[in-house]
Structures are given as C-alpha cells and as structure tokens.
C-alpha cells in the first residue's frame with residue numbers, strides 16, 4: 001500500500017530570508033493573477049484558454065522582459081507550478097461533474113504559498129550539532145532562497161515528492177510531502193459504527209453511544225476571538241492600533257485552526273483504531289456554511305441555529321474529519337462510508353417511522369413505537385443502518401407525511 005504523508009515545519013527565517021520568501025510568493029501570486037487575466041480575455045473573445053505549455057511560454061517571455069524581469073530573480077519552478085495549478089483549476093471549472101468554481105485572483109497575505117515540485121532541487125542538512133558540539137536546528141535548502149533553519153518537530157519518513165512554503169499568521173512554514181510503500185495493513189478492529197455531527201453540545205456522537213465533547217480551550221479561544229473582533233470595530237480603520245489589533249486577530253485565528261486540527265486528529269485516531277467501518281453523513285459542507293440568511297425572495301430558516309452551528313468545531317472541520325478518517329481507516333485496513341443525510345434525525349432507529357415530532361431537542365421519542373434515545377445516538381444509528389444496507393435504499397419520503405420506513 002502506498003502511503004502519502006505531509007508534515008509541516010515552522011521555518012526560522014532571518015530578515016533577509018523573509019524578504020526573499022515574501023518576494024518569491026509575491027511573484028507566484030503575480031504570475032497567477034496575470035495568467036488568469038490573460039485566460040479571462042481569451043475567454044471573453046471566445047478563443048478558449050491557453051494550455052499549460054502556452055502559459056509556460058508566456059512566463060518565459062515575461063521573465064525576459066524589462067518590465068517583469070523581477071520574476072527571474074525568484075525561483076522559477078514555483079511559478080511554473082502555479083500555472084499547472086491554473087490549468088487544473090480551469091479544467092475543473094469547465095467540468096460539469098465537478099463543483100469547483102472558476103478560479104479567482106489571489107490577494108496578498110491570503111494563502112500566500114509556493115510549491116517546489118522537484119524534490120531533486122531540495123537539500124537537507126540534518127546535523128544535530130555543529131563542530132563545537134552545540135545543538136543546532138536542521139536546515140533545508142530552497143532554490144534561490146538558500147539554507148533556511150526549521151524546527152524539525154517530527155521525522156521526515158519516506159521519499160520526498162514536493163515541498164510547499166507558506167506564510168500564515170506572521171510565520172513561514174514548509175510542508176514536505178512524502179510517499180512510501182508499506183505492507184498492506186491487517187485489520188485489527190471488527191466493528192462498524194455510525195457517526196452524527198452534533199449541532200449544540202457535543203462534537204460527534206457515535207451509534208454505540210460514544211460522545212466527543214467540545215474542548216473548553218476551543219470554546220475559550222472562540223470567545224476571545226469575538227472579544228478581540230469587537231475591539232477592532234472600535235478602532236480607526238487603517239490606524240496603527242487597528243493594524244496591531246488586526247494582526248492579533250490573525251494570530252488568534254491561527255491558534256483556533258491549530259487547536260481544531262489537533263482535536264480532529266485525536267478523534268479520528270481513536271475512531272479509526274477501534275472500528276473497521278465508519279459511516280458518516282455525506283453533508284455538502286458548502287451548503288451548510290452558506291449564509292443561513294437566504295435572499296429577499298427566499299429568506300433563510302433557522303438563522304440563529306445555523307449561525308451557532310457555524311462556530312462549532314466540526315462546522316469548519318467536517319471535510320477535514322472526513323479526510324482524516326478516510327486515510328487513517330485505509331491505513332488500518334478499514335473503510336469509510338458516506339450516506340445520504342436525509343431525515344436521519346427524524347427517523348426512529350427502532351421502527352423506522354419518520355416524523356418531525358419525534359425529535360424534541362436532545363431527546364428522541366418515537367411517536368409511533370415509543371422508542372426513546374439520545375437524539376444524536378438515534379441519528380447515528382440511522383446513519384450506520386443506512387451505510388450497512390446501501391443497496392436496499394430507502395423508500396420515498398417525499399412530503400414525509402405519516403409513516404415512511406427505512407429498509408434497513
């Protein structure tokens with residue numbers, strides 16, 4: 001089995017290196033934006049789009065001109081890579097089976113990054129000590145940037161495929177993607193479990209009754225974020241204090257994202273170690289986080305409920321959790337199944353009756369057979385049943401008046 005892993009380390013840059021990196025990612029952004037406007041004008045004139053080779057020719061021309069000669073001072077591979085990404089993004093945007101949207105122009109400081117696709121150009125100096133025996137940080141060689149120190153928080157295992165340098169929250173990071181072939185895993189766990197994401201008080205509930213509760217630290221950070229954002233609103237826009245506050249908020253966002261990731265890693269590790277099959281709802285995350293307010297013609301429902309939901313860990317991490325569970329289960333010889341989420345919270349896990357009145361806040365009480373359970377456990381059991389009986393499917397629940405049965 002082929003295992004692909006990416007590890008991210010923080011770079012310890014000197015001010016000069018920071019300058020070089022900022023310029024390099026700036027060039028990548030410039031190439032992306034300029035190439036995108038070229039593609040747009042091609043499309044406006046109904047001339048199709050330039051392919052990757054065409055874009056690369058264009059890049060070579062730019063690098064040789066006086067006006068855009070600064071591009072040649074930064075590494076070329078990441079600039080070509082961004083054109084490759086654009087070719088892919090345009091292909092996806094015109095693919096009817098894909099939900100990807102038309103690529104956008106990139107802004108400064110928003111996902112600033114560049115990828116070195118060729119591992120041969122990257123070198124490492126992993127000596128733990130210098131000549132005098134003093135502890136030193138390992139170094140990575142990035143073309144046209146030089147040797148940069150990094151905090152090696154875990155080992156780099158496997159063959160290096162590519163390296164991505166990015167800026168986030170005032171720091172620079174390097175993500176190293178590796179690949180290695182290992183023996184096929186022998187599945188240890190034997191159980192199947194369904195999971196339901198919870199809106200209010202816990203993160204994830206499993207069909208066996210396990211509940212992953214929210215972490216207080218996460219809640220506290222969210223509260224702090226709200227407080228700092230209120231402070232920002234009272235400052236004069238673009239003043240020195242406003243900028244300082246803005247940077248503070250950016251760092252807080254970073255911390256929240258890191259905390260969320262850690263929590264999701266912990267949850268997905270526990271679940272994938274203990275279960276062979278995991279069934280989750282196939283939620284369209286974009287739909288869920290889309291504004292609940294709706295439009296003038298179609299005002300949204302459950303606005304308050306949804307805005308609360310938008311703050312939960314899983315809201316921004318659902319896709320991440322699915323991804324983590326997917327690969328961790330695969331590494332453990334297990335499987336992740338995704339099922340249609342319709343009516344999983346209103347259906348009775350015991351008799352199958354669907355009724356909006358079945359669910360009263362945290363308690364599920366079936367109006368048909370009297371079955372009582374924690375509402376999330378009941379939903380998780382429905383999700384599990386649906387995952388284990390995929391071929392039988394469910395009967396029409398259109399209008400869902402009266403009783404509809406799930407053939408599980």
Ligand SMILES: [Zn+2]
Nearest residue numbers: 348351366369
């Ligand atoms: Zn029932």
